[in-house]
Amino acid sequence: MSGFKRLNMSSTSRVVALSSAVAFATQVAFALLMLRLFTPQEVGEFSVISQIGFFWMTLALAQSPLGMLANQHLPAHIAAQHAWRASALRGLGLLPVAALAVWFSQLAMWPALLWALLLAFCQMGWMLAQSLTLRMGSAWQQAAVRVLPPLTAATTALTAALLGASVGWGGPTLVLSALLGYALGAAWLVPALRARDVRDVHVDSTPSADAATSTPDVTQATNAQQSDPRSATLRMAHTLVDALLATAIIVVWQRLYGAEETGWMSALLRVLGFLPAVVHMAWAQVALAQGHRPNSPHTASGTPWWLGLGAFACVIVLGLSCAVALYQEWLDPRWHGVWAYIAPLVLWQGSACLSAAFSHRPFQTHAARAYSWACMALGVLQALVLLAPMGLAQHMDAAQHMAAFACVSSLGLLGLTVWMARLR
Template sequence: MKLLRHLPQASGPALLGSFASLASQALFAAFLLKLFEPAAVGVFSLVNQVAFSWATLALAQSPLSLLADRADPAHGARRAWLASAVRMVWLLPLAALAWFWSSPATGFHASPLAWLAAIAITQMTWALAQSLVLRTGPGLSIFLVRCVPPALAVLIAGVGAFAFPRSEPTALLLAAVVGYAVGSLWLFPTLSARAPVEPGDAAQADGHDDRSSRLKLVHTLFDLASATLIAVQWTRVWGPVEAGYLLVLLRVYGFVPALVHTAWAQVLLSKGEARVRSSVAVGAACCAIVLVLGLLVQAALAFGWLAPEWAALRRYIWPLAIWQMAACLFGSLSHAPFLAGRARAYSLQCIGVDTMLLGLLVLAPLVQVAPGDWIMVVAGCMTGALLLQAAHFRALAR
């Protein structure tokens, strides 16, 4: 309770909106497990991951720079969106290559690239909208921009499960597109304002982000390459069913580190505050949330709440949970390098961790082990790397 009383002003609405979004994500994950077949979940997760990677690489960390920037946020948001849209166009061949490399059994008739493009464009715009609203909007807008899109996606997915075949991902893809599109509405007034728009990064040297545009793009490229390859390579090596097991749990757990990063670290960065002890406490609390989620998934399997096809999910539960707990601690302190003037070193460290993960994924078809064994290796290496980074961030902030 003492921690809650000392939260930054914008953290209240951000936390409430993010927790509401977390509840929606949990319900969405329950729908994935209960209403759809594993192959459909695997294909949806792959499309969503490739689109996320495409949008994030196009953004090149513009939402983070928009928070750290001290210049006019509306003008910065317009420039960031235009530059991101241009990058998205020339990154189209990479997105197409990632999709066709995985060669999944799609099970739906609409063009995969059309779904990829729709999800990527709307997700890119929503990401910038969240940063802009966090800097300029009232508490109600901060709350709504975070919770409305995932809540709407849950509603559409639930209805779509009865309107479309459950063996196909069409309802899930439609839910994602509509949810992100509604989230994009918070940025439209800024984009349509009559003001000169210049391509370039959203943030320049006025803020805490002293990295070059090239380094930010390279950092984003490595982040997205590792996040995309884990979906693509798992599908290619072990098939869409095993990929469904892996990706659905990453979706369930992964929202929690994202929560602590967006509702805590980004707020502190926008205010220029470190709050080391509070950051560690928030990270530990989010670790407990991941633990509870793992126990709930374990209970769902033990009590037969899930279809028999999900029985093999249990070998992924705890390796991925421990990995995401470490990610929570990492995320809670991720603002510290920026405030300490070490953003460049932060990016170089993250690129090193991404390189390790990429190597492990490339080795996957060569080691010839079961996917349950290999996920323990991957999760163990990532847990150690993230904990080392978190300890270093804490030392920087002292």
């Protein structure tokens, strides 16, 4: 049986990895479209709005997608219903916080706040839908829920950019494209929200190759081994630190250095930042969804290390590709400001790949509480470095600021990785 579970996880992981890679390539294409077809000013404003929406969504979810995977004692559709209701209520309660972030960014309040709200709630549904399909979806559903939303966003942005000039369109193309993609992804959650009976979901107790996660959750032994024992307060605090930091990077850059500098930094961060997310989705989340144990032969062989290092190498390749594109002048000269961000962002996001490869370990070794405290401590340290120039009498330019922030972030992530790798 354990051999079948290892095979099952390997198959599911390959499906998720392949679909995540396709989604990643699509999102890279979307980011390149922004570089090619939109101005740094437009990209900067979109980055601020989308990051505020991401902050809103992340804080409202309070790590609910992770809880759906780690705590498998509830049927998948019931867990999704509970997660959506709680997240939606938290999201509505966070409206004043999102409004404060929009005000701090110095964008026009009502258009920006409305777009951020729509992005947040649609993205919230998409994130829950991805966890839902890992637990009860077939292989094609697991792939489609990851690939179709970014593909829709990229296709819409390309079409609008090419036809916009001829028809005189001057609307928020990037925001509308992203919103359409998120809304499509959230549609996968609707059947679970409408389900009323456990029997509607658990039709067959026999696992199949297409529905690798459609069995009635997991055995009691796995549940005893894997859990998320953190209190709601600790989960919320962890989420708050992560969300504030992710949003503060964009908002602080906008305030200190302007929309153009923010566009340079955020566009490259969007490209490189997909790889840690792919590692987390294709490996860590699948390991949790399958109830896979860290002391089994499958993971004792150092697979997370090879996975993390391979992803780090991919980040380096992407950074070099960006440098070649700038050197060969394939991009508009207005994007030459990206040069200063390539090395520090490669170091930071590469380290994040290593950390993501081990991020399932704390939940399989009863160390989830310590993991949250360690992540929050690192987040506070990063925030201090990020906000330091505001309190300095001497001005720090954007390149120096990012170099300092990336070095501190990378050292912290590498330390966290070593600690997680030693958990048994």
